[in-house]
Amino acid sequence: xxxxxxxxxxxxxxxxxxxxxxxxxxxxxxxxxxxxxxxxxxxxxxxxxxxxxxxxxxxxxxxxxxxxxxxxxxxxxxxxxxxxxxxxxxxxxxxxx
Amino acid sequence: xxxxxxxxxxxxxxxxxxxxxxxxxxxxxxxxxxxxxxxxxxxxxxxxxxxxxxxxxxxxxxxxxxxxxxxxxxxxxxxxxxx
Amino acid sequence: xxxxxxxxxxxxxxxxxxxxxxxxxxxxxxxxxxxxxxxxxxxxxxxxxxxxxxxxxxxxxxxxxxxxxxxxxxxxxxxxxxxxxxxxxxxxxxxxxxxxxxxxxxxxxxxxxxxxxxxxxxxxxxxxxxxxxxxxxxxxxxxxxxxxxxxxxxxxxxxxxxxxxxxxxxxxxxxxxxxxxxxxxxxxxxxxxxxxxxxxxxxxxxxxxxxxxxxxxxxxxxxxxxxxxxxxxxxxxxxxxxxxxxxxxxxxxxxxxxxxxxxxxxxxxxxxxxxxxxxxxxxxxxxxxxxxxxxxxxxxxxxxxxxxxxxxxxx
Numbered sequence: 001x002x003x004x005x006x007x008x009x010x011x012x013x014x015x016x017x018x019x020x021x022x023x024x025x026x027x028x029x030x031x032x033x034x035x036x037x038x039x040x041x042x043x044x045x046x047x048x049x050x051x052x053x054x055x056x057x058x059x060x061x062x063x064x065x066x067x068x069x070x071x072x073x074x075x076x077x078x079x080x081x082x083x084x085x086x087x088x089x090x091x092x093x094x095x096x097x
Numbered sequence: 098x099x100x101x102x103x104x105x106x107x108x109x110x111x112x113x114x115x116x117x118x119x120x121x122x123x124x125x126x127x128x129x130x131x132x133x134x135x136x137x138x139x140x141x142x143x144x145x146x147x148x149x150x151x152x153x154x155x156x157x158x159x160x161x162x163x164x165x166x167x168x169x170x171x172x173x174x175x176x177x178x179x180x
Numbered sequence: 181x182x183x184x185x186x187x188x189x190x191x192x193x194x195x196x197x198x199x200x201x202x203x204x205x206x207x208x209x210x211x212x213x214x215x216x217x218x219x220x221x222x223x224x225x226x227x228x229x230x231x232x233x234x235x236x237x238x239x240x241x242x243x244x245x246x247x248x249x250x251x252x253x254x255x256x257x258x259x260x261x262x263x264x265x266x267x268x269x270x271x272x273x274x275x276x277x278x279x280x281x282x283x284x285x286x287x288x289x290x291x292x293x294x295x296x297x298x299x300x301x302x303x304x305x306x307x308x309x310x311x312x313x314x315x316x317x318x319x320x321x322x323x324x325x326x327x328x329x330x331x332x333x334x335x336x337x338x339x340x341x342x343x344x345x346x347x348x349x350x351x352x353x354x355x356x357x358x359x360x361x362x363x364x365x366x367x368x369x370x371x372x373x374x375x376x377x378x379x380x381x382x383x384x385x386x387x388x389x390x391x392x393x394x395x396x397x398x399x400x401x402x403x404x405x406x407x408x409x410x411x412x413x414x415x416x417x418x419x420x421x422x423x424x425x426x427x428x429x430x431x432x433x434x435x436x437x438x439x440x441x442x443x444x445x446x447x448x449x450x451x452x453x454x455x456x457x458x459x460x461x462x463x464x465x466x467x468x469x470x471x472x473x474x475x476x477x478x479x480x481x482x483x484x485x486x487x488x489x490x491x492x493x494x495x
Contacts, residue, residue, distance in 0.1 A: 006098060013101070013102065013105050016105075017105050017108050017112070020108075020109050020112045021112050023135070024112045024113060024115055024116040024135065027116050027119060027131070028115070028116060028118060028119060033125060033127055033128055036128060037131060040131050040135055043138060043139075044138050047138070047142060048141060048142050051105075051109075051142045051146065055102075058098075058149045059149075060152070064154065064157070067161075068145065068157065070161070071141065071157060071161050074161065074164045074165065074379075075141055075164045077375070077379070078164055078165070078167070078168030078375070079138065079168070081168070081371050081372070081378075082134065082168050082172065082375075084371040085172065085375075086127055086130065086131060086134075086171060086175065088175075088371075089127050089175045090125065090127040092179070093125060093127060093178070110189070110226065111192065114192070117196065117199075117219065120200065120203070120219055121203055126209075126211050126212055126215055129212055129216070129219075132219065133218045136223070140222055140225060140226055143226070147229065154397070155234035155398045156229060156234065158238065158397075158398060158399065159225065159229065159234055159237050159238050159241060159398075161386055162238055162241045162242050162403065162407065163225065165246075165379065165382075165383055165386060165407060165410065166246030166247075167222070167245075168375070168379065169246050169250065169410045169413075170218045170245065170246055170249045170250060172372065172375065173249065173250035173413075173417070174214075174215065174218075174253055176417050177253040177256060177257035178211070178257075
């Protein structure tokens with residue numbers, strides 16, 4: 001059982017780190033503010049989510065696990081709303097001068 | 098396992114740190130704020146990994162504060178850009 | 181972690197901090213520099229965690245990156261009309277040389293002091309840890325802030341009050357005592373309203389959590405106050421509430437109550453335990469909790485009002 005959980009942790013954390021990498025590469029290479037924002041949200045959602053999923057088996061007790069989920073939910077809600085706000089700011093600002 | 102988690106934390110921080118190139122290049126301030134937001138999210142992930150690797154609960158609290166205040170900074174940026 | 185990986189990580193982090201700081205200073209646009217400052221604060225949070233100082237990391241994330249970043253972004257917005265004139269001016273060669281000389285000597289002084297410290301560096305950590313059980317606290321940082329060096333904390337609170345007075349004194353005569361900051365239209369942005377309505381209760385709970393665990397784990401009233409102030413500013417920026425006029429008596433009472441309680445407990449100490457801010461035997465922890473509880477709303481209000489700025493409009 002612990003072996004399966006360890007494998008889950010390794011796989012999930014690695015995929016999460018990979019999505020961080022993918023998100024950053026997209027962030028650096030995409031041509032436009034809005035498409036860069038699109039890449040950013042992949043790192044935010046999938047990267048953090050998979051890492052959190054991988055760390056859940058290692059949490060010491062229900063309280064710590066709930067705390068991890070709370071941090072992830074907070075980051076999700078805040079990230080989603082902030083993405084919308086930044087997109088609106090990028091669109092009204094128009095192409096850079 | 099702890100070694101692996103710490104390596105993952107270093108990898109995540111290194112990755113989002115490369116994203117800071119966007120901070121230097123721009124071209125718009127929105128891109129720079131996005132780089133700061135990415136750094137914040139990477140910091141949260143690294144802190145959670147650090148907490149799991151060392152077993153201390155303190156980094157999770159710092160991660161929670163980071164999540165709250167990174168969003169707050171972005172809101173402040175959007176508001177100041179639209180004034 | 182293998183030593184080589186830790187060393188490489190530390191070097192990388194230090195280099196990154198230097199690069200971001202240099203860029204923030206060299207960039208010509210104020211708003212870009214403010215964003216650079218926010219990123220710099222986030223990097224410093226990681227540095228503090230690396231130095232095994234979670235209390236400072238928490239404070240850096242809350243105040244250094246969050247609240248101060250907001251202050252600077254607001255200032256950049258206010259300075260936008262004069263941006264072109266500021267970018268056009270160039271300081272003379274003599275001025276640049278004097279500034280460079282001053283910066284270099286200060287840096288050399290700090291570097292020399294750190295590098296010439298005896299090994300192991302002098303520290304009172306052992307004595308502080310030995311005296312910790314008398315205070316009834318589990319967190320050494322809180323014990324230092326509120327028991328061993330409580331006079332410094334008291335003075336810092338008063339300094340914050342003075343800074344607030346300074347900010348309020350910038351108000352033009354006709355809006356003296358009015359409401360700070362511009363009026364943010366209510367419900368202008370559904371997303372911002374949603375964020376404020378979801379984040380604010382969450383933030384209050386998190387702030388209370390930090391306040392409560394500060395006695396035994398990294399946390400405490402200052403970080404909690406910063407988060408409360410941030411939530412207040414968020415709700416105000418979303419247009420859900422308006423900033424109160426600074427002439428309101430309840431507002432001024434809230435801001436002043438914390439330092440007054442702190443001073444009262446200090447004088448109580450000189451009456452009952454022989455010295456200013458001394459705690460009577462066995463009463464240390466309840467008094468410390470009372471001071472923290474009184475300081476929390478005062479600090480939160482003071483920080484929120486500092487970011488809101490001087491009064492800008494009447495009712």
